[in-house]
Amino acid sequence: MLSGRILTPDGWINGSISFDQRILHIREDNSADSTLTIIPGFIDLHVHGAAGVDIMQGGDAGATVARAHAKHGTTAMLGTTMTATDNSIRRALRGLAPTIADRPTGGARMLGVHLEGPFLSIHRLGAQPADAIAVGSMDLVRSYHELAPVRAMTIATEVEGHLELIPQLNQLGIRVQIGHSNGTYEDGVAALKAGAAGFTHLYNGMTGLNHYRPGIVGAALAHAEYAEIIPDLQHVEPGAIRAALRAIPRLYGVTDATSATGMPDGEYGLGSQRVYKCLGCVRLATGSLAGSVLTMDQALRNFVGLGLDLADASNRLSLYPADYLGETERGRLAPGAWADIAVLNAELQPVAVFVEGEAIDLTTN
Template sequence: MTVIRAARLFDGQSLHEDCAVWLEDARIVAVRPGTEAPTNAERLPASLLLAPGFIDLQVNGGGGVLFNDQIDARALGRIAAAHAHAGSTAILPTLISGTRPQLQAALQAADDAMAQQVPGIVGLHLEGPFIAGTRRGIHPADAVTSLTDADVEMLCRPFPAPLLVTLAPETTTPARIHRLAQAGIIVFAGHTEATYEQVLAGLEAGISGFTHLYNAMSAFTSRAPGTVGAALDRATVPAGIIADGLHVHLASLRIAFAAKGPDALFLVSDAMPTAGSDCTGFSLGGERIHLHEGRLVNDAGTLAGAHLTLAEAVRVVVRDAGLPLEAALRMATATPARVARLADRGRIGAGHVADLVALDTGLAVTAVWQSGMRLR
């Protein structure tokens, strides 16, 4: 049994003063007033805030590894470890528009990683290849394709954890989207040229969220609201957002927050191999990607994912965008946990996985616990 006493605690919903958290093995067994903590409890400095471990639903790489380049459980372990050290204790590793054999390999790699209990791997995100070629961004052009009945059958095979699939609704049929959703797959709209009306049809069919709001989707205009307009108009439908100060203007971030709030808007890193690493470049689909002044771009200057961790995104939301601390933390913990159907994560409460982070007054991560084990 481990007991941690914190002068300030964010439980996934709100802030509390002077609390003690009891951990046993990988679970939280109790949260009580700090005055009930035993004398041998670990007492955090009064300046630190204890919060749930961050949950990142879009992680392409980290620690020098790109999932597309090494599609196996060992690579997932390295990626997850890099992000855990930075405070993201649960991630959905994300494959960027792979070929059909790569999709099958990714499903197997994630299954293997979870069977081996690789810390931090809690599911899988397949971002494409069923997307619009006009909105592919950095995704390899030769991988982009349309969703077929055979693809639906492959994706609907039993999988032991949350599976998130990003697709462009206009490139397939509502019937296929419905089949995916009925099979328990979390279907998001992204990398799409869809009209407002096409998005609404997709939502009716079973789409339940949006991938990296604003980026790689049809824009909002006065007479054609597009995918962005549909996402903002449907306030309760979840949307991920990349808060690095590069992918989304701070004013756009605030507008999205005003429309959706912290229970529907959540943070994603869209992290690439440079996150949690000293590497400064990598290749994706035959293109060289460079890190320059915090920005990842190809030779043409197209943004290529993000050099970002979720802890850094929280700091941008609070420090630069001026949003409330509680909201920013919820957008990195309880909200993505609910979106990914991870019922026992994203909160500090009895029965939840003992994933915790300690943050200093500048919101830098100073300590991490993953499944009850202290990493730093």
């Protein structure tokens, strides 16, 4: 049982929360210690690595990444792949499958895979390797989906043949995200009408907003219900984040974290690319940003620093990503939901984290 200031679906209360693997009771008690803040654990739908390990390595990389991010309050996540050769993607998916099937002790729940490519535009690869395929196919996606459950997929919907894939991907239960796209505003609107559900790292890796050519960013700002954004304050300037917050009702934060997360400055891997951590960010040798070293607890503090109240910031890192995936028993503190809980001090630093009721050891590296 925990007591403190608790964020419930109906708002804040002072009280106690009791749980085993799931939440049993939440009771109001005005005498409860209000110095601790209790919120739903974070749900990160775009994460490539941490602790020197990259998802594309395969093997038990997913378990290592899940454990590293759990220490920062992430209780559920999607292991995110890179555009790569077919063999490399299959290796990564085979490695993720056991972690998805059986949550590692001390780690976040791996809900499935975010397949970031290889159905991307060769003109908007960003830090992705030049392994995008000319035209995607459902046969290829199904073969990946059989190796590990794909829950979200980033595609450049303007590429010939990709728009027609969207309804079929939806039938597999895959949320289609527009990203790494060189499309027009009209392309973005057409993709949303076809069933695309969101946008991958809004502003980054897509055609920008111009008042004559609104681009994919314009389509997102004008029409999206959901979009992910990287709130590390380096991928997107604060003013642009604020504009997106006003325009997109369920804008949610992701880390796009790489293997350099939680590590000292130096050289690391991002798929087949070499990246360099310095001054709190990760770049290719060319100087281009290449993922981040963001953690979700820092994302919460950044959102609050931008002026969001704590409940709104929490929703954008827990409730909205849960709802986006249809995970109705996560991302909220309510009886019957999974006991995925983050306990914060006055500085919004995690002092306790529980994943499906298991207490995570925050002291070890």
